[in-house]
Amino acid sequence: xxxxxxxxxxxxxxxxxxxxxxxxxxxxxxxxxxxxxxxxxxxxxxxxxxxxxxxxxxxxxxxxxxxxxxxxxxxxxxxxxxxxxxxxxxxxxxxxxxxxxxxxxxxxxxxxxxxxxxxxxxxxxxxxxxxxxxxxxxxxxxxxxxxxxxxxxxxxxxxxxxxxxxxxxxxxxxxxxxxxxxxxxxxxxxxxxxxxxxxxxxxxxxxxxxxxxxxxxxxxxxxxxxxxxxxxxxxxxxxxxxxxxxxxxxxxxxxxxxxxxxxxxxxx
Numbered sequence: 258x259x260x261x262x263x264x265x266x267x268x269x270x271x272x273x274x275x276x277x278x279x280x281x282x283x284x285x286x287x288x289x290x291x292x293x294x295x296x297x298x299x300x301x302x303x304x305x306x307x308x309x310x311x312x313x314x315x316x317x318x319x320x321x322x323x324x325x326x327x328x329x330x331x332x333x334x335x336x337x338x339x340x341x342x343x344x345x346x347x348x349x350x351x352x353x354x355x356x357x358x359x360x361x362x363x364x365x366x367x368x369x370x371x372x373x374x375x376x377x378x379x380x381x382x383x384x385x386x387x388x389x390x391x392x393x394x395x396x397x398x399x400x401x402x403x404x405x406x407x408x409x410x411x412x413x414x415x416x417x418x419x420x421x422x423x424x425x426x427x428x429x430x431x432x433x434x435x436x437x438x439x440x441x442x443x444x445x446x447x448x449x450x451x452x453x454x455x456x457x458x459x460x461x462x463x464x465x466x467x468x469x470x471x472x473x474x475x476x477x478x479x480x481x482x483x484x485x486x487x488x489x490x491x492x493x494x495x496x497x498x499x500x501x502x503x504x505x506x507x508x509x510x511x512x513x514x515x516x517x518x519x520x521x522x523x524x525x
Contacts, residue, residue: 311374314445315367321438322363328430329356335424342476349471349479351464352410352431355402359435362395366442394457396439396448397505401458403436404504405497413482413493443508449516450509458501465494 336347347353369388410432419425442448472478472485483490 311370315370317441317445318363318367318370321434321441322360322367324430325356325360325363325434325438328427328434329360331427332431335427346471346475346479349467351402351468352406354464355399355406356431356435358395358402359399359439362392362399363438363442365395366392393448396443397450397454397457398460399435399439400443400508401461401501401505403439405461405500407432407436408500409497414480443512447516447519448512450505450512452506452509454509455502455505458498458505461498461501 332347333344336344365388369392373385415432421429468479468483469485472483478484480493483493
């Protein structure tokens, strides 16, 4: 045996048996670990890092999500009562898309939390990891969409001084309650977000072709500030992505600070 082969043999024998038997990660898997978190320690596990009791957490989650569902049903009723055109138009608003994404995200998180609380999280289980990653993607997307919806509505769209009717009250809830729901989820749990995950927000680009098509072929633009025939429309779009990316930057900075603080506490 040559000297180099002998050195390699000694190196292999000095390794831990677990390291020898561990399969090499694929490039895709390594990218996934880098993108979502450097290791399982930083991976999303809301139940384990909950800052309040699980029962109390689930109670507030359920109450907020139920209120959101009730308001959504009410909007379905009165938009349907106003005619098919009104109902269809309502489905094309960015607010409605945000609302559906929020409901979808929260229902998935509640279901996952209940399962994980009962069974525990197995980071070797690929199915569980895919579900956690799925929830992570939609948490990022929902935070971005609801930040845009709420801020743009209250600064650029809402007409102050109007009488508060049941319909108007429902609109107000549409543009405030979903953000409350998702912010409660974000602040009450140990979600770890990263600046590099901002690419996820580009999914919002899917909405604008729909808006353009309705503006061109529909009776009137969905949003008066977005007629797509002037420079202000494109400034509006830039503002939307500015809020989305800026919001994600703030959320990720806060979540990283929170994670590092929790890590220091564990080390003491």
